[in-house]
Amino acid sequence: MGARIREIPAKLPKNFDRPDEPWYHHLTIDLIWKVLGYTVFHPWVAWVIVLCLRAQVTPYQSLEMQIAIVWAFLTTGRAIFGIINAKLAYGNAREVDLSEEVIVITGGVGGLGALIAEVYGMRNANVAVLDTKKVDLEEAEEKGVVYYECDVGDAQQVDEAVKEIVEDLGPPTILINNAGIVHTQSILDSTAEEVRQTFRTNTFSHFNTLRSCLPHMLNEGRGTIVTVSSVLGHLGAANLSSYTSSKAALLALHSSLRAELAQHPNGEDIKTILVTPGQMSTKMFAGVRTPSNFLAPVIAPVDIAKEVIGLIEKGESGDVAVPLYSRYIQILGVLPLGVQVLIRKWSGIDTAMAKAGLMKADKTALNEKR
Incomplete structure (x- = not known):
């Protein structure tokens, strides 16, 4: 008899948490x-x-x-x-063989990051997750993922974690920068510590992981870097100033990264993927209602994950912007200011947090990972 196949428990992701919705909702x-x-x-x-x-x-x-x-x-x-x-x-696509890739995912214990990590774990890929949340060894073995307790906002911790990854799995060749938090306060109600913490996790962590992982990719002459930003990085929103600012910074960072790789002699086969999703059905913005499910539907993490994984395995660079409006949202910036004001009022983007009851009077954060 052949070797017994290892059974991996898996929960299939749901596209929607409300199964009783009418057909036209879809x-x-x-x-x-x-x-x-x-x-x-x-x-x-x-x-x-x-x-x-x-x-x-x-x-x-x-x-x-x-x-x-x-x-x-x-x-x-x-x-x-x-x-x-x-x-x-x-440019041209690079060859991707999962057996020879080492995938590093930040914020991979929950949300989108966890979904991608578990998909690759079930496929016996080399997956390392950096997160502040602890995961039991038994659970990690079941998922086929190696978890490293690490605050990605701390450069020293990231350096040490990447050294361990190199020793345990090999040099990282795929980096998915996904970690993120949100504080739902107005500018006046926010504190310096909250703003610092948001940028530390959402923005500075990308610099930390790039400085630690990119040299290994350049030495290998191949790699893929995924930057998870947000459509709110293009728009801004009331009561989300630190979050939207930190995500807007990632748009510029990713453009700079692409430009630097284009000039590096070993950067040709290092691909870059920018992810700017609209509202996802995760805990981060649970309770926020979309102004129009037809024009701006709430996206399930599985829909984002499929596109990201597809580009990674094709060895291609690209942009993942869903739903459809997030692909063309930059057009809003060239419209007359009066039209922009009317669109923002109709969309409710600046009142969504208050209406959803997510304003935190006690100034606690929604620390759910994207």
Whole structure:
């Protein structure tokens, strides 16, 4: 008999915690856009329509044939432009073999980080999680993940943890900077310590892990770095000033990182992924209501994880921005200020914390990891 297969208990992630919601709750602009992408806007479908018209002996001079041909060329041109644009922006993909990769995830005990860590753990990848929360050895073995108790805001602790990872698993080649906390106070109610703690965890931790892990990637000549920011980094929001500011800093940091890697002789095969999600169904913003489930749906962590894991394993750089509005939210900044004010009022972005009852009068933090 062969070796007994190790059983790994797994809880499948739920897309929604409210199973009794009506069917139209799941009808969103993101779903419609995805369906259109595989049908009306897909080059293959467009050329099939042309072939079907020809099969009916439709003359080339007819209006419907001319419209179909023009549309087929437009969709094909759009697809080719997208491929060329991605090549110019991110270069060629690198080869990824999970058996030869060492994955480091910050804030990987809960939320999005935990989901990604457990997926790779079940696939027998080398996964190291840095988090301040303790995990039992038995639970860690069941998940196939190695946990290191570490405050990622402390540079010395990160250096020591990475040294242990190199000894235990090997040099890190995939870094997922995911750790994050939020303080829901106004600027006047916040304290210097709260602001410092937010930036320490949300922003400074990225510098700490990059300084410790990036040299190993450069020596290996390969790697992938994932920066988890937020759509609020583009927008800002009342009563979330320290959180949104810390996430906005990550947008600039990631751009600088890409520019520096492009200039480094060993940086060609180090890929970068920027994640700017909208509201996720995690404990961090539980209770916050979206202004429109159709235009701005709440995203399950599994939807973000699938896209991040997909890019990592393809060996590609890229941006993960879901739902759809987060991909184009920067357009808001070029609109007239009056229009911006109206959109912010309609969206309720500046009143969401108060309405959700998440304002902390006692100035305690929602320390749930993203």
